[in-house]
Amino acid sequence: MFTRIVFDRFTAFQKADIVFSPGINVLIGENGTGKTHVLKALYAAADVSVTKKSFAEKLTKVFLPSREHINRLVKRGVGRGSGSLEVFRKIGTEELRLRLSINSWEDSHLKATLSGHKKTWFEHPVHSVYIPVKEMLANAPGFKSLYETRNIHFEEVYADIITKALLPPLRGPSDTARRKITSILQKAIDGKITVQKEEFFLRNKQGNLEFTLLAEGFRKLGLLWTLVQNGTLLNGSVLFWDEPEANLNPKLIKTLIEVLIELQRMGVQVFISTHNYVVLKWFDLLTRDSDEIKYYSLFRDKEFNVNVKSADLFSDITPNSIDDAFEDIIGQEIISEMGDLGK
Amino acid sequence: MSSVECDGYNFDFPNAVDAFKFDETDKSKPHYHGVPMKGVDIVAEFSDSYVFVELKEYYDQTMFDVSTATTQEEIKAKQDAYKWLKRYLKYKYRDSYLYRYAEDKVDKPIHYVCLLTFDNALVLKINKDLKKELPLGRASRRWIRVLASSCQVVNFSLWANLFPKWTITKI
Numbered sequence: 001m002f003t004r005i006v007f008d009r010f011t012a013f014q015k016a017d018i019v020f021s022p023g024i025n026v027l028i029g030e031n032g033t034g035k036t037h038v039l040k041a042l043y044a045a046a047d048v049s050v051t052k053k054s055f056a057e058k059l060t061k062v063f064l065p066s067r068e069h070i071n072r073l074v075k076r077g078v079g080r081g082s083g084s085l086e087v088f089r090k091i092g093t094e095e096l097r098l099r100l101s102i103n104s105w106e107d108s109h110l111k112a113t114l115s116g117h118k119k120t121w122f123e124h125p126v127h128s129v130y131i132p133v134k135e136m137l138a139n140a141p142g143f144k145s146l147y148e149t150r151n152i153h154f155e156e157v158y159a160d161i162i163t164k165a166l167l168p169p170l171r172g173p174s175d176t177a178r179r180k181i182t183s184i185l186q187k188a189i190d191g192k193i194t195v196q197k198e199e200f201f202l203r204n205k206q207g208n209l210e211f212t213l214l215a216e217g218f219r220k221l222g223l224l225w226t227l228v229q230n231g232t233l234l235n236g237s238v239l240f241w242d243e244p245e246a247n248l249n250p251k252l253i254k255t256l257i258e259v260l261i262e263l264q265r266m267g268v269q270v271f272i273s274t275h276n277y278v279v280l281k282w283f284d285l286l287t288r289d290s291d292e293i294k295y296y297s298l299f300r301d302k303e304f305n306v307n308v309k310s311a312d313l314f315s316d317i318t319p320n321s322i323d324d325a326f327e328d329i330i331g332q333e334i335i336s337e338m339g340d341l342g343k
Numbered sequence: 344m345s346s347v348e349c350d351g352y353n354f355d356f357p358n359a360v361d362a363f364k365f366d367e368t369d370k371s372k373p374h375y376h377g378v379p380m381k382g383v384d385i386v387a388e389f390s391d392s393y394v395f396v397e398l399k400e401y402y403d404q405t406m407f408d409v410s411t412a413t414t415q416e417e418i419k420a421k422q423d424a425y426k427w428l429k430r431y432l433k434y435k436y437r438d439s440y441l442y443r444y445a446e447d448k449v450d451k452p453i454h455y456v457c458l459l460t461f462d463n464a465l466v467l468k469i470n471k472d473l474k475k476e477l478p479l480g481r482a483s484r485r486w487i488r489v490l491a492s493s494c495q496v497v498n499f500s501l502w503a504n505l506f507p508k509w510t511i512t513k514i
Contacts, residue, residue: 277464285411326463334505337493338454342506
């Protein structure tokens, strides 16, 4: 379970220290405030604990800076300098720390310095999944082998999600929590997901419908069904989902949030970024006091530096870029119809 | 007088020619209402317009928010509550307009501002629906006058940001 991340001159962040909830973490903020970067940094740190690969290399593959030069992840500034990120996670009562320091003048990931509880970090794998904004399952056939054999310009999260979705189902019967989640999803997508030669299908009474012909919103819920079914999302794992609402009809968002809350109750730590009011509102309405949820607002201050504020309640999020968008519309209507009467 | 006390708040309209509690029940006051008609809370007169203000405080907006209903019964109950509120705000305006018509005080454009304790998303929704119901502008080709020139639903935060000149303070 991730507990904290500290950025120092890393990508959009000059300095940031974010303490996480063990349950659901919801990140909001305008474009370019680093929400996806938080998710990707944590995902890379989780993934290497399983694959035992280099954290610096994974970070480079996941962020995909130009020419894979890791120093491009150091926040741009005047002159030479270093940037770092430090990720914290808890195993039992022990808090582990992994820190990566990158020099702005050294472009190879081999030159980045890793410190902290390196040995223990890699001895205790934390399984995770990162769902990117673009839906990839429809393009799964051949993509994995293409990614592995050719130098194609795709962030590694796209290959990773296909690999994880292609894992076969777990042996044995599902437990109650997993059954509850899969049944919510099956009801929403009206079927189950099957895979034939890396091609995904929705199977229901009408037969098999290939993912390329399926609405993108259903593909997303289908992906979630697959990840629960094949045990990628189990107690102790972490789900990172960048803008889960993308291409999803607002009516399906309730189902999505129900599932995310159930995953948290099952012991999955969840990180999402969102631009959507309906997502926030459903979290607010469907969570109980016993649920663990925290909201984070990422915003730029007057000096254009990214700041982070957290809140336990939906209504306490400030600044709230989603709410501000509504205010802009209302304000424009008032100006159009009443002029500067109350100004 | 540009300052009006209403439901535990003080509204100040420094650029108003006059502002008063519309449904005044005190017979000694010059703006005593005295007619069994619905009435908005405040009328403020400006040099080239009138503003009608209606204040409604709710501690739980979800009772009106149909998008938050999870069962058929809940949908029905919330739809009914929402419809009731919409009609209530509509009739408050229309009765106030009639009263002002009888006073011969509909000679300038009238803006209707409803101050509700809703979040921005629900404000936007009820604003759209209320505009249709009032209705706004010259709703019929046969009309020469308009009933309402504009209708704005706001919450306290929006009021403070969008009408900075008109301050509200809790008494």
